[in-house]
Amino acid sequence: MYIRPNPPGAFAEYIATGPLGRFEGFLGSLWSASFTVVGPEYVSMVAGETKLPRVYLKTAFKTTYARFAFFFIGSALAVGLVVPYNDETLLAILGGSASGSGTAAAPPYVIAMKNLGISVLPHITNALLVTSIFSAGNSYVYYGSRSLYSLSLQGQAPKFLRRCTKKGVPIYCLFVL
Known part of the structure; x- marks a missing residue:
């Protein structure tokens, strides 16, 4: 027995109409979403310091x-x-x-x-989104400074960027970022 979904349904039509258009809509959103997912490459960057x-x-x-x-x-x-x-x-x-x-x-x-x-949930959701954005910013600063430090060690960036604190933080790379 076929149960008709409530309008508008689960999928939007994108280019064509009917089932093909809904499939194209799904592929279009999947294509856009695939470029927003990051993370595995960050784990591989941390491998050098693990x-x-x-x-x-x-x-x-x-x-x-x-x-x-x-x-x-x-x-x-x-x-x-x-x-x-x-x-x-x-x-x-x-x-x-x-x-x-x-x-x-x-x-x-x-x-x-x-x-x-x-x-109350929209406020909690916004707080979680701000936390997530702050976390992403921290990650970008970390990976950017480590990448710049590595470039300096390879001679592809100025030598003064090799300077680190006693705990191994590339301090001048943080200032450049």
């Missing part, structure tokens, strides 16, 4: 992929179930006609919490 990398990196890579599956795919699925692709708030924000465009009201996670009618 004691016993053969022991610890195997576990680190496995947990990285499990985290991606849970957080990225799971949260995208959950938001996709709660926020339809033709949601008025989402379309207004994406189109730039809403006042929340470019603010903390724009993430689909916040729109999902508002649609569910839970008043």
Whole structure:
């Protein structure tokens, strides 16, 4: 027995109409999302500073992929179930006609919490997003300074960038970033 889904359904039509258009919409979103997932290359960068990398990196890579599956795919699925692709708030924000465009009201996670009618969760979601952004910034500073330090050691960056603190922090590389 076929049960017709509630409008608008799970998938938006992208280029064509019908089932092919919904499949193209899925592929289009998958293509965009695949470029936003980062992390495994960071684990490999840390390998140079890890004691016993053969022991610890195997576990680190496995947990990285499990985290991606849970957080990225799971949260995208959950938001996709709660926020339809033709949601008025989402379309207004994406189109730039809403006042929340470019603010903390724009993430689909916040729109999902508002649609569910839970008043405190949008604030918690925004706090978690800010924490995540801060964590990403810390990672970029770490990897950028280590990459610049490595370039200096190889003679492809100025020699003064080789200077480190007693704890091994490439201090001048941090200033350059």
